[in-house]
Amino acid sequence: MVMAEIIDRYKALGVQLWADDGQLRFRAPAGVLNEQRVAELRSYKEALIKHLQEPEQSTVQADxxxxxxxxxLTDIQAAYLIGRKDDYALGGVGCHGYVELSMPVMDKARLEKAWHLLxxxxxxxxxxxxxxxYQQVRSEITLPSLPMQDVRGANPxxxxxxxxxxxEELSNRQYIPDQWPLYELFLTTIDDTSILHVSIDMLIADFVSINIILAELNHFYHQPERPLPKLDITYRDLLLYQQARQKQPAVKARKERDRQYWLAxxxxxxxxxALPLADRQVDMQKAAFERHPFWLEQNKWTALCRQAGKKKITPASAVLGAFAEVIGLWSGQPDFCINITILNRPDLHPQINRIIGDFTEVNVLQVSPAAGSTYAERIQALQQRLWLDMEHxxxxxxxxxxxxxxxRNKSVIIPVVYTSTIGAGTVVPKEGELMRNARLTYGITQTPQVWIDCQVSEQAGELHLNWDVRRGIFPEGMIEEAFTFFKHLLAEMVADEQVWxxxxxxxxxxxxxQRYAAEFYKENCL
Structure with missing residues (x-):
């Protein structure tokens, strides 16, 4: 068994493993390490300690x-590439991210130089x-200029x-994948503030990559005289190593085991x-997304985590369970699947969290609530299902x-997506940590073949949530009502123990x- 595979698998479950003074240490969400998993870790204890104490012996080789x-391409890159075509249902849009950061006035020339260094x-x-x-890094490029508008002195x-x-221009940008660059920066300066507009095609970057871009742009802007540590590997090196590792007997055996799990x-x-749709021909319209944001203050988020912990439910699972509950309410049937985005950066090299690239994976999570179950029991069952999926x-x-x-001999898409960084070892920086004195003032994502993307993160001890929703899909007012119910449900999970x-x-x-009136909620009886 390859030790990196075991560590990677437990990392996906939220379990952190490390070696300390000859002992195997761990940190895990409540309920994850059952007897079977503890027995597995004990059986590989010595090999795991050796591997963890010698991370520099990674077999990833620079080329x-x-x-x-x-x-x-990775599987997800290939899916994004195909799904963006106009001839696919709910296509016509790339996987794209856009943010605006407001900060003290920035010097255009200095920022442009920092961008070029990056x-x-x-x-x-x-x-x-x-x-x-396939994808390819260009050996020669002409570095782009940084466009800017100066509106100092203009009225509000x-x-x-x-x-x-x-x-409007950058948040809906459709990049042509084989034409460089697949991103844009734009600077707006008003009287005492600069706004940095960042647009990027997510074919080449994941959520962690955007954090890297902003953090290193900040470094090169404020401290250009201090070089960052040289990168010893590339995204290409890591991806090719992962693909080559698939040929190892132990990895092939695991892949076949996992394949049988899903095929069964x-x-x-x-x-x-089966959510209600406003227009079956909506995929023919120009794609555009809108954001519905919400956050729980630190004291409320802490209280929700405490409530969930009493029931051996992780904070991430508690929010996932609430989202699934709301989607199920508006769905025409209680059983359905949603896509779970996984931010997967396996411990293959000490610099893996410094590399820009798309390391995203997805899990098709089945939501099938048991008849007569309580709300807490449904979340617990969903948590166990996700953990089992992650092991395969x-x-x-x-x-x-x-x-x-x-x-099924037909097109099958799962257009409801849940993306969470809670407990994934990926911390969303506090306001001002990525770029000095900066705050996020606007953001939106868009993804082909997606109706709703629920994004969840922790920031400065608070719970931050967004629903990025494709316009024109749903009846007028439906999303607003569902999102309001979602917010209310989370608030009641904090305030009222009985809700669980x-x-x-x-x-x-x-x-x-009619879900709540349906037979699904009847008590089991003789």
Whole structure:
């Protein structure tokens, strides 16, 4: 058994392993380390300690000679590339991220120089992606200028119009994958503030990568005289190593085990939630997304974590359970699947968390509540299902979807997505930590073949949530009502212990359909 595989698998469950003074130490969410998992860790204890004490002996090898040669896409990159085409349902849009950061006035020339240093440092900021299924880092580029608008002295209406114009253009940008660059920066300066607009195609970067970009841009702007540590490996090196490792006997055996786990379930797996749609032809419209934000203050989030912990539910599972509950309310049936985004950066090299690239995976999570179950019991069951799935994730969610399509002889998409960094070892920095004295004032993501993307993170001890929703999909007012119910449910999970013990945690609005009146909620009886 490859020790990195074991560590990677437990990391996905939220378990942190390390060696200390010859002992194997761990930190784990309540309920994760059952007897079977403890027994497994004990059986590999000595090998794990040895591996953890010698991380520098990674077998990932830098290959500078072939640095600019083409290399394959990951499963998720390939899915993003195909899904963005106009001839696919709910396509016509790339996987794209856009943020605005407000900060003290920045010097354009200095910021442009910092941006150029960053582009030269990271290979994937010089990469393009080809429809034939490969990507390539360009060996020669012409560094882009930093466009800017200076609206100092303008009235508030003019300022907002100027900001909105850039926002409309960059937040809906459709990049051509094989044309560099796959990102843009724009600087707006008003009287005492600069706004940095950042647009990027997520084919070349994941959530962690955006944090790296902003943190290192800040470093090169404020401390250009202090070079960052040289990067010893590239995204290409890591990806090719991961693909080569698939040929190892132990890894192949695990992949086959995981494949059998999914194949045994796949014929009984439901598909997407049957949410009401406003227009069946909506995929023919121009794609645009809108954001619905919410946060829980630190004291309330701490209280929610405490409530969940009493029931051996992790904070991440508590929020996931609330989201699944709301989606189920508006769904035409209680059983459905949602996609769980996994931010997967396995411990293959000490610098892996400094590398820009897309390390994203997905898990197809089945939501099948048991009849007569309480709200807490449904969340516990969903948590156990996710943990079990994560132990079998070498057969990826993209492969699961391919098999669903093959067996059912039709297109199968799961357009409801849940993305959480809670407990994933990825901390969202506090306000001002990525760029000095900066605050996030606007953000939006868009993804092909997605209706709703629920994004959850911890920031400065608070719980921050967004629903990024594709416009025109749902009946007018439905998302607003569902999101309001979601916020109310989370608040009641903090304030009222009884909510967890009820079968029906809150009385749903009339538009939520008939789920709560359905037979599903009847008590089991003779």
């Amino acid at each position: 500078p000679f072939n640095r600019y040669m083409p290399f394959p 582009i030269n440092r990271h290979d994937m900021l010089r990469a393009v992606v080809f429809a034939q299924g 209406v003019q300022v907002q119009a100027a900001i909105q114009q850039v926002r 379930r796949i014929d009984q797996m439901p598909e997407a939630p 994730r070498s057969f990826s969610g993209i492969e699961v979807l391919r098999e669903l399509r093959r067996r 013990r009820n079968q029906t945690p809150l009385t749903p609005p009339a538009s939520a359909g």
